[in-house]
Amino acid sequence: MTSRTQTTFAPPVMQARRWLADVTFSEDTPLINVSQAAPVDPPPEALRDAMAEALKDPETHLYGPVLGLPALRDALAARWSAQYKGRVKPENVAITSGCNQAFAATIAAICSDGDTVILPTPWYFNHKMWLDMSGVTAVALKTGPDLIPDVQAAKALITDTTRAIALVSPNNPGGVEYPAETLQAFFDLARAHGIKLIVDEIYRDFDSRDGPPHGLVSDPNWGDTLIQLYSFSKAYRLTGHRVGAIFASPDLLSEVEKFLDTVAICPSQLGQKAALWGVEHLDDWLDRQRREILDRRAAIHDNMPLLTAKGWRLMGCGAYFAYLEHPFAASSADLAPKLVSAIGVLALPGTMFTPADDSSGERQIRIAFANVDRAEITTLFARLASLDWPLATPTSPA
Template identity: 50%
Template sequence: MLTLNPLLAAVAAPPIAEAQRWVAGRSFPADRPLIDLAQAVPGYAPPEALTAYLAERLRDPAMHRYTAILGVPELRAALAARFARYYGGTIGPENVAITAGCNQAFCLAMAALARPGDQVVLPVPYYFNHRMWLDATGIEALHPAFRPDDGGVPDVEEVARLITDRTRAIVLVTPNNPTGAIYPAQTLRAFYDLAKRRGIALVLDETYIDFLPTDARPHDLFEDPDWASTVVHLYSFSKVFAITGHRVGSITAGPALMAQVEKAMDCVAICAPRIGQEAALFGLERLGGWVQGNTAAMRERATVFRTALSQLEGWRLVSLGAFFAYLEHPFAGRDAVAVARFLALEHNLLTLPGSMFGPGQDRFLRVAFANVGSDAAPVVAGRLTAALASR
């Protein structure tokens, strides 16, 4: 029998796949179809202009070859310019690496920052793939307490008390997955100051930055001339251009970290998929109006779902933003997996249990409302109400 890596063997199974197995093979009546609020995917397809462009580009033999390890130079330059306009400060192409999705961006960043036995601060509830990767690589996760009364925004002073001489980074996801919470600019500044003072990285995952409720700049961290000594910024093109299957993300950081990321990237993928990089570049250069339309639609959808979910009797809306809502369920004595399975099997409503996002989360469910239209909000609310009545 093979001897397996005990670290990886101890990692939880992929949560989305587990939830999908609850409804696999089932048929659903036309008047009560399955509403899938489990996986965070845009509820719309990429524009025809993009798919037509990619179809034509596939005729070019260069599209089927490797790119530079850190990405197509034109894409790195375009993203650096976009970030410099949006955030302010000085960001150049040399600060940008293109990765095979934001998940890989996180893995590469951790490979560059930490080794087995080191620590990383990961607030609860966390994005499950982050914890899975830390566990698989022998990095200890430090969890500040979840603060539902503050919308899930972590406390800077508590994090400061957790940091030891083995701590290498603080990881923040904003807008948050799973809670949807949007961290205030002053909170991000406080975490930046803490990380800089303690000589560790602030890893800032802004996968959902294109779906903020306003056009206001979310923070000014890049305006610090020395930002690259502290900030490791992660981003994804998957949601903004609806190209989740093409796997394109990015790391924005200083040259010291980039040199290590390049080594790791060369080993695990050599480069991000070429056609995905072409899609991202096309999007940055030509899809600004389309993105603005989707941002407006998602803002409207968030407002509709906030209204519907906040008025539910028995259920408590903890936070909501970008693609997600985080609900406290009313089923005392039942863990989150049991509640999520009950909703899936009895009410044709697929959500994710909070326990997939960390300890102490059995009272909560993640609702990925971006998957559906605004017209689904009253239907979802109705099914949650019916579930409470049938307990």
Template identity: 45%
Template sequence: KMTLDMLGIEARPLPLSHEAGFVPDPVAAADLIDEKVRAIVLVTPNNPTGAMYPAGVVGAFQKLCADRGIWLVVDETYRDFISKDMPPHRLFTSENWQETVISLYSFSKAYAIPGHRLGAIVAGEAVISQVGKILDCVQICPARAAQMALPWAIENLRQWRSGALETIQQRIGAFAETMRCADGWEIDQIGAYFAYVRHPFEGVASTQVAEALARQCGVLALPGGYFGPGQERHLRVAFANVGVEAIADLGQRFDALTAAAPFAGADVWRKKNEQA
């Protein structure tokens, strides 16, 4: 979006809601398309929410884009960390997918080498030829050594990647379990690296909640407000590099902030009040 802003190109947001699990609605997207729209961008698994979009939803967006003559750009940076219980999308089984779909992928995340910034673009030949022109003018390039190592890694680290997925799933389960004791906090989405957590302090900015959580409870999280409008009730919690043992007491830390009620005049929503 920052690049588009600098180029004077409108990035039109597609509203999402926690009630829908932050999964985008193709019907709502269709209402935003006019003669100026050239592409729809989906990020799945999502950052910051962690939402993993069902194959049916992704397929519906593909059909929408094909019908309207625009591109579907699917950012699949965290694709290797999708739950095994969730079927993958079938974008590339379409006979004419090259006319609609552009897929973005990150080797950096899949092989835990984020500093090397290695990725891939899957698209039709016409698109790749144009992308090549842009890359030829960019002054930063992935290091050659890391590029040479990738073919070996793809063939020989499949078991390691499978183990990494299992570890992530364990951490997802541990985070969901520990947050059960956090009074007023709700996990609205969770998956891959992130959980998107709704805080209980009505009317308090997410930046204030994140600062209090860090200073008083020793937990670092990104404010939802950093990711766009309408996100002030949420925090993004990243757990991919935190062991299950360290995750186990997080719920108590979140709950301690609720009990401290650090924000003067704020209405605190609690689970027990909802049940009452």
């Protein structure tokens, strides 16, 4: 008998951390860890002070509403309405224990055993893992060289069992920002087929574009099709406090509430109060963080010619990620562990983001650059350029 957890793979980030065992790094070549996107710095001091003050409130230590603090739901509804130029009400908002739980709750609310959900590849591995553990089949929608999913290819994959298409923009792992017209086309496709479009926008605060990244919420009936996911982990460095959000129709959130009440009862009160304080006070601080991330993105492009000359290709870059195609003969599954001992770099192989029968991941590596500054990015690229491993045989033209 196979349990639900046995239907899926081990957590990739935890697997990668084990590659560090028994490896000693010198002062001249310290470890450069670009394996995980979570910020390692604490929240800003003013936010930590506000959290310390919140701890004095007895209600902080009690159960709260299952769908989240009303004040936070109100604030998010107002922010979403303004930023997306649409109408979002508090009853369209649910607070969750992180964005992964937001996805899990959404799938529990819309899917049953044997259903299918379309995921563009390379995919975010935790989405695939949750679908596996839910008895839901992930249908791979392979993207092209630009990593942008094609709506006509998605249309060909829709069947009677399809319940949703799940997109991540800005993308993890690819970093690409999906064009507004791409998201609109997927919205129209989902609505035409009576399925949901899930858009995970956890990295939206670091989008390089000014203004709303899409116009989906301006549709007066957006809730019949669209489900948006969000998190405060990246925005305010609240990773350990697990505060995320779902934006959806009230009818769907009534189903989500059943899941949340059973799994966690309510999100962390302290985390929610921290998120609310951030929404009310940290816009300028968050804008500075965005500009810093955009400068690191620029540093990737500035240093890329060094790798291009060695046969590497930049497939996507944005938010926290650069997605690279390497030139070597060996699979990235074998190369990534070797990078640790060879040049002191911890990165994730593309095989962690692709189906087992998709060989494209063998040529790909994800770089998460949120925790490395411009100087460290320069060092990272110099180390990668120093590799002289056997090269892959060039593919002959068809």
